[in-house]
Amino acid sequence: MNILVAIIAIVAIILLFTGGFVQSLNFLLWVGVVLLVIALIVWLLRFLGGKKTV
Template sequence: MPALAIILIIIGIALLFTGIFVEAVKFLLFVGIAIIVLAVIAWLMRSIRNKT
């Protein structure tokens, strides 16, 4: 029984860390998309200003 408890604790900790990392990756994905959108807008503004 103690071996089963240790295995369950290890699995629980692994799932907890996996959940934290997945949430962090999702957050960083949204941050990356926002930065790309801002970079495209800045590039468009610069190219429009240079042509006029």
């Protein structure tokens, strides 16, 4: 009986860490998408505005 409780506790801890890891990866994915959009906007503004060097 004690072995069963220990196995359940270990599985619960592993699932807890896995769930937190997946949520943090999901958050980082959205941060990456937002940074990519910001970089594209800045690049477009520089490209369209252009620095006209003589």
